[in-house]
Amino acid sequence: MKRRHHMPFGTRIEPDGVRFYLWAPDAREMELCLYGPQGNRLRKMVKLADGFWECLAEEAHAGCRYSFRVDGDLHVPDPASRWQPEDVHGPSEIIDPQAFDWQDGEWKGRPWEEAVLYELHVGTFTEEGTFAAIEKKLDYLADLGVTAVELMPVADFPGSRNWGYDGVLHFAPDSRYGRPEDLKRLVQACHARGLMAFLDVVYNHFGPDGNYLHVYAKKFFTDKHQTPWGAGINYDDEHSEVVRDFFVHNALYWLEEYHFDGLRFDAVHAIKDDSERHFLYELAERVREEFQEQREIHLVLENDDNAARFLDRDKETGHARHFTAQWNDDIHHVLHTIATGEDGGYYADYADDPLNKLGRCLAQGFAFQGEASPYRQGEKRGEPSAHLPPLSFVSFIQNHDQVGNRAMGERITALASREQVRAVAALYLMAPSIPMLFMGEEWAAREPFYFFCDFEGELSEAVREGRRKEFAGFPQFADPKAREAIPDPTSHDTFAACILDWTAATAEQHEEMRDFYREALRTRRREITWRLAGMQGGSGGYELLGGRVLQASWMLGDSSRLEVIANLGPEPARIEEEPEGTFLFATHPDAAEDLPPWSVAWYLHGGEGS
Incomplete structure (x- = not known):
């Protein structure tokens, strides 16, 4: 084909x-x-x-x-x-x-409710850092319970190492990772194992080195809007129809020519568009028109604005009208705050009454649905989301941003105990929203994930100094000598420190965590996944029992009820009576009315057996 x-x-x-x-x-x-x-x-x-x-x-x-x-x-x-x-x-x-001779002509994708995403960076996922090397790990991912591999951006970037968000040639997979046919073989290999393949794309800016459009196509950008990267991409000014078409075709190109199953759109809150029909709607509609009769295509947003309108469902079918889901930073932030106790930066928004905020995330999607954000000086954030089904949200406790944007690139396992991490992982892995793992998370990988890049000359120096100035406002980095300990993002050693050590994946000291993740995902697939289709908005609810225990439940697509009981604190807790449903999974299988510290238990009520 x-x-x-x-x-x-x-x-x-x-x-x-x-x-x-x-x-x-x-x-x-x-x-x-x-x-x-x-x-x-x-x-x-x-x-x-x-x-x-x-x-x-x-x-x-x-x-x-x-x-x-x-x-x-x-x-x-x-x-x-x-x-x-x-x-x-x-x-x-x-x-x-x-x-390229495609051999996956029978592949029609997988329904969204079956998605278990695994985000990875091509250059640090393996020692080789190539598309071909990822293929060798696909059997491992499939056995773990992953159903979708999500690549961080691969559009050609300057130098030999980069997160991918500095891409300047959007149609060219970076040569550091392999040739175009190597990427196609990787996608095909995913499909041969029943795995979906997703790609992260960046339509909010170009990287600072290698973009020549300013020379001969100045109208590709507009001073009408300013972004963190300078003048905005022209989505609503003179000649914007060509620019919009450029990015629409880029999305179609990856989905058609490379047979990806879905795209994740980076930081769409930075896509500034005041036109009557927002570019994101046009993009989604053209993708849906192109593929709706052919196969499953899933479009996922990252959107700090929590703009629920992009996630609307068709009233008759319940299917996504435009975008399938959004990364839910709110549930990450509140789970991170609960597990680590951190309350600096944007975590300040979640440190106050975190169990209620977590319950709202589990039952309704966003924690902030128009409320004032103290971190944003009282600015209102978000839109109502309770009308959306849980499948509209992607949940996680780690990703490239939440690890890599820390000064020292620490994973959550370096900030919280194994018991605390297992508790918050048990919540997001089993909830009806779509779970997403970050590479190495499942075995509690010790490698950090730093910010790194490979610029030259003055740009390299500017990035190095800018990184350290970025954290000058944090108490632990107020001293210039302390800031010197922040890894140099332009150093090859910084990049090399992030490469996963795959010998640890099967090491005895990591086996318990890996088996915990595998069993949680197997239980999800066996008992929950097939019940998720048809879930409606407003299907979830929650309450606090005794002020310390969170109980949440959802009506699933087959009219069964999924319930979780969670004690997310350092002291034992007691509830009046044990849930009557069928026990599914728990951090402490012997927990009943007496809940040990950092314990989570899942139950299923009613519905047909698996």
């Missing part, structure tokens, strides 16, 4: 050569430069309407390298390049997407 996404940008292989398209409305002259063993050849490009340039090169073919020369001077890569063998400043390479 062959797959190719047709788009109005980049290269198109035709019977009589390769056709090149570039949007460069600010260029006076554009030339195509073809690189070859006999030397480089320049061909003039023809200016079309609306700022596009075109060129048909009969001698070009797959494997050729090329660039565009702007106004007889600067050579730039193709912004829609499918691969950059010499990094972001080098020439692009023509890739024939139809050269």
Whole structure:
């Protein structure tokens, strides 16, 4: 089976050569430069309407390298390049997407209720740091109970190491990780094991090194909006229709040409759009139109605004109208606060009455649904979410942000006891929302996950100093000498310290935690997952028993009731009577009316047997 996404940008292989398209409305002259063993050849490009340039090169073919020369001077890569063998400043390479022979034609995806996500960074997940190396770990992930592998961004970034959020060439998987066909083989290998494959994409900014669009397509950005990275991407100003199309096609490209099952959209609160129809709606609608009759596609947001409107469901079918789910930072923050006792930064919003906030997250989705946020100086945050089903939310106790944005990159197991971590993990792994693990979490990996990058010159120094200034306001880093202990994000050693030690995954001291995760996920699959389809909004509720014990329950899709009892404190607690349902899973299987410290127990009431 062959797959190719047709788009109005980049290269198109035709019977009589390769056709090149570039949007460069600010260029006076554009030339195509073809690189070859006999030397480089320049061909003039023809200016079309609306700022596009075109060129048909009969001698070009797959494997050729090329660039565009702007106004007889600067050579730039193709912004829609499918691969950059010499990094972001080098020439692009023509890739024939139809050269890859797909063998997963029967794959139609998996329903969202079956998702158990596993977020990983390609470069630090294995010693090799490649797409091919991930394939060797897929059997392990499937056995663990994972059903979906989520890759942090792979769009080409400068240098040899980066989280991926500094990508500048959105269609080119970074050459550090392998060739395009290596990524396709990884996706295909996931499907062969029944695993979905997700990709994190960044549509809110470009990285600071390697973005040449400012030179020849200034209208790609607009001063109408400012973001943490400077002028906003132009989603609502003059020529915004081309920019919107660029990113829509990028999403379609990954889903079609690479056969990904879903996308995670980074920090969409930073996508500024005042137009009548927000770009996010257009993007989701075009994806749904393209794939609704073919296979399951899942679109997941990261949105600090807690804008529940993007998660609305169809009243008749209950299916997501636009976006499938959102990463729920609220449930992370409150679980982290409960387990670690931290109350600095945004955790201050959750330190007051945390059990009630946790109950609200479990039963209704967001903790903040329009209430004032003390951390944000009283600014109101969020929208009502109780009408949404639990499947609208992705829950976690670790991810790349929540670990890596700490000064010292500590995982939760370095901040809380094993008993505390097991308790909060038991809550999020079994709840009706979608669970997401961060690589190595399941065996309590000791490696930190630092912020790292590979810039040069003044930019490198600016990032290094900026990282340390970022934490100057924290009491533990008020002393400049203390800030010097913060790892240098530009050092190779900082990156290397994050690489997972896979010998620890099977080591005896990590076996207990790994088995705990595996058993929780097996119980979820056996007793809960198949009951989640058809769950409605308003299906959950909670109460505090004696002020110290949290009880939450949900009406599942088959009319059974799932219940959890949790004592998330250091002292034993007692409830008046043990739940009457069938026992499913617990941190302390012998707990009944007497609840040990940091204990969680799950029960199922009614419904047909598994």
